[in-house]
Amino acid sequence: MRALLLALLFSFVALRPARAQTPQSDPVDALIRRVVNAVNDLRYTDAIREGRELLSAASSLRPQQEIRLRFALAAAYFPEAEGVQSPDTAVMQFERVLRIAPDAELPAVFAWSGLDSLFTIARARAPLAAVIRPNVDSFALRGDSASPLIPVVASRPVRFRLSTRRIGGAEVTHSESSTPSARAELSLRAVDGGRVLLESGEYELLLTAVDPERGDTVRNVSRLRVEGAAPALTPVPMLDGARIRPETLTPHPWRIAAVGGVMSLATFVIADGMRATGRIATESTADSRAGLVGLSILGATGWAIWADRAGTDAEAVRLNAADRAVHEQKVTAVTKENARRLAAHRVTVQLIGGGR
Amino acid sequence: MRQALLIAIVFITTGCGSALGQRVRAMQSPVHASFSAEIHDARSFADSVGTIAPTSSALISLDFALQPVERNGIGIAGRLIGLGADAPGFAEGSILLGSRRFAVDLGLGSRTGPDPDKPDENPYDILFPFAKIGVRSRLNLGQSPLSVQFRAARHAGVGSNEFDSNFGAPDAAGWAGETSVSWTRPGSPFTASLGYRIERFQAYRIEQELSALTVGVGMVFGRR
Numbered sequence: 001m002r003a004l005l006l007a008l009l010f011s012f013v014a015l016r017p018a019r020a021q022t023p024q025s026d027p028v029d030a031l032i033r034r035v036v037n038a039v040n041d042l043r044y045t046d047a048i049r050e051g052r053e054l055l056s057a058a059s060s061l062r063p064q065q066e067i068r069l070r071f072a073l074a075a076a077y078f079p080e081a082e083g084v085q086s087p088d089t090a091v092m093q094f095e096r097v098l099r100i101a102p103d104a105e106l107p108a109v110f111a112w113s114g115l116d117s118l119f120t121i122a123r124a125r126a127p128l129a130a131v132i133r134p135n136v137d138s139f140a141l142r143g144d145s146a147s148p149l150i151p152v153v154a155s156r157p158v159r160f161r162l163s164t165r166r167i168g169g170a171e172v173t174h175s176e177s178s179t180p181s182a183r184a185e186l187s188l189r190a191v192d193g194g195r196v197l198l199e200s201g202e203y204e205l206l207l208t209a210v211d212p213e214r215g216d217t218v219r220n221v222s223r224l225r226v227e228g229a230a231p232a233l234t235p236v237p238m239l240d241g242a243r244i245r246p247e248t249l250t251p252h253p254w255r256i257a258a259v260g261g262v263m264s265l266a267t268f269v270i271a272d273g274m275r276a277t278g279r280i281a282t283e284s285t286a287d288s289r290a291g292l293v294g295l296s297i298l299g300a301t302g303w304a305i306w307a308d309r310a311g312t313d314a315e316a317v318r319l320n321a322a323d324r325a326v327h328e329q330k331v332t333a334v335t336k337e338n339a340r341r342l343a344a345h346r347v348t349v350q351l352i353g354g355g356r
Numbered sequence: 357m358r359q360a361l362l363i364a365i366v367f368i369t370t371g372c373g374s375a376l377g378q379r380v381r382a383m384q385s386p387v388h389a390s391f392s393a394e395i396h397d398a399r400s401f402a403d404s405v406g407t408i409a410p411t412s413s414a415l416i417s418l419d420f421a422l423q424p425v426e427r428n429g430i431g432i433a434g435r436l437i438g439l440g441a442d443a444p445g446f447a448e449g450s451i452l453l454g455s456r457r458f459a460v461d462l463g464l465g466s467r468t469g470p471d472p473d474k475p476d477e478n479p480y481d482i483l484f485p486f487a488k489i490g491v492r493s494r495l496n497l498g499q500s501p502l503s504v505q506f507r508a509a510r511h512a513g514v515g516s517n518e519f520d521s522n523f524g525a526p527d528a529a530g531w532a533g534e535t536s537v538s539w540t541r542p543g544s545p546f547t548a549s550l551g552y553r554i555e556r557f558q559a560y561r562i563e564q565e566l567s568a569l570t571v572g573v574g575m576v577f578g579r580r
Contacts, residue, residue: 263537
């Protein structure tokens with residue numbers, strides 16, 4: 001419907017002999033110029049009628065076109081001639097302008113003291129607004145560098161924060177913040193903190209403006225299309241806790257005594273219990289050397305109890321340190337390689353929708 | 357001479373392997389592997405028509421085991437005892453169910469035993485295959501480099517032996533038990549042991565008893 005309306009307007013402009021026709025490639029600009037001319041010719045009713053017709057297709061207008069059109073409409077709603085002034089409607093147009101361009105100034109062509117004052121009032125009353133105003137539509141971005149600076153403006157001093165969120169995703173990744181100011185230049189990053197922030201896909205570009213004095217916040221959302229596959233990163237190895245040995249020694253004398261005692265006793269038991277049962281048993285004696293071994297085990301047990309003291313297990317400490325050093329080397333190597341891959345990560349960022 | 361050569365090989369291997377052993381030990385392998393060579397100063401008796409008198413002999417034993425340290429699992433083990441035509445010979449292989457601390461020992465093996473025709477002259481001439489079931493355990497004595505081992509098994513003859521006689525079925529059977537204490541050099545795989553082994557064997561109702569003081573060296577890999 002809007003397209004049909006615009007088509008009718010364009011054909012109307014083309015067929016009608018223009019009074020002050022200037023070379024214009026964009027027919028919408030010509031239509032806006034007609035509204036401006038109507039204001040200059042004091043034909044406010046015509047200006048308002050034609051301007052509102054154009055605004056009915058406002059989503060098809062470029063921001064600068066809409067701004068100029070709304071300024072013209074505001075001037076038509078609040079002319080110098082008393083009796084036909086409609087200040088509330090004019091202020092409403094100013095507020096819409098300030099939402100699109102928080103730093104907009106009233107064009108000199110419409111300026112007069114009353115309208116200047118009204119615009120000042122509108123600026124003071126307007127809710128907080130912040131917009132992104134990129135200089136380019138697309139740019140290349142490497143992992144080891146920031147993007148070209150992206151200008152951002154707000155209707156009053158704010159703290160800006162530029163973030164991205166993958167379409168359909170929940171995680172918001174912050175790229176850069178600013179100190180309080182009405183204007184700032186922020187940049188995007190494809191990589192930060194060892195993570196890939198931008199890879200192939202569509203993203204929302206979020207500009208958050210926080211007024212630190214009044215405490216109000218506004219968020220402007222536009223869209224990005226990113227081309228560039230994320231690099232394959234090697235997972236950083238974790239230190240296996242099961243490989244770390246206890247470094248403190250706890251004495252267990254009773255346990256040692258039990259083990260050694262049972263083993264010593266077992267020596268005597270098998271030496272006698274596993275002997276042959278016939279003539280060999282009756283005509284010979286058990287091997288006395290079993291006693292030597294049994295007593296040796298008892299002696300070893302006593303020494304082990306004496307030696308089993310609380311303290312630091314130096315060997316465990318040394319081996320753990322060696323394990324940790326090996327692990328650190330692996331982590332360093334993986335981190336370095338991942339950093340190299342991240343630094344080489346390259347994406348092309350295209351801004352596909354202005355924030356409104 | 358051959359015994360001395362074998363012991364020399366084991367010593368050289370142990371010494372050269374200590375650096376390797378350290379690295380392997382540092383890996384904190386959950387698998388415990390041990391290789392050892394022992395000299396058995398053996399005293400043997402054979403029940404026969406003659407006088408019961410002990411016979412002394414020196415036997416060589418080669419032993420290996422590979423099994424989980426702490427968690428239960430399946431391990432393997434094998435052993436050769438003997439050396440020389442007149443000495444008892446013994447070979448066995450086992451599946452170990454459990455851990456190094458305690459495992460059930462299921463195995464097959466063969467042992468030389470008496471010729472029933474001439475048990476006095478040929479006490480170790482016939483090969484008797486056997487199956488065995490037993491237990492084995494190796495426990496550390498605290499944080500010290502000492503550990504103690506225990507093995508006990510029941511042997512039962514299986515299959516047929518090579519001797520066809522008029523003495524009926526051999527009904528081979530026996531028991532074997534062993535304890536030892538080992539010292540493992542801290543930070544290296546080198547280990548030395550002192551132990552006692554006794555074995556009772558019977559075939560064709562002829563009993564034999566073999567007891568030995570064992571002294572061995574070897575290597576141990578994996579966690580203590």
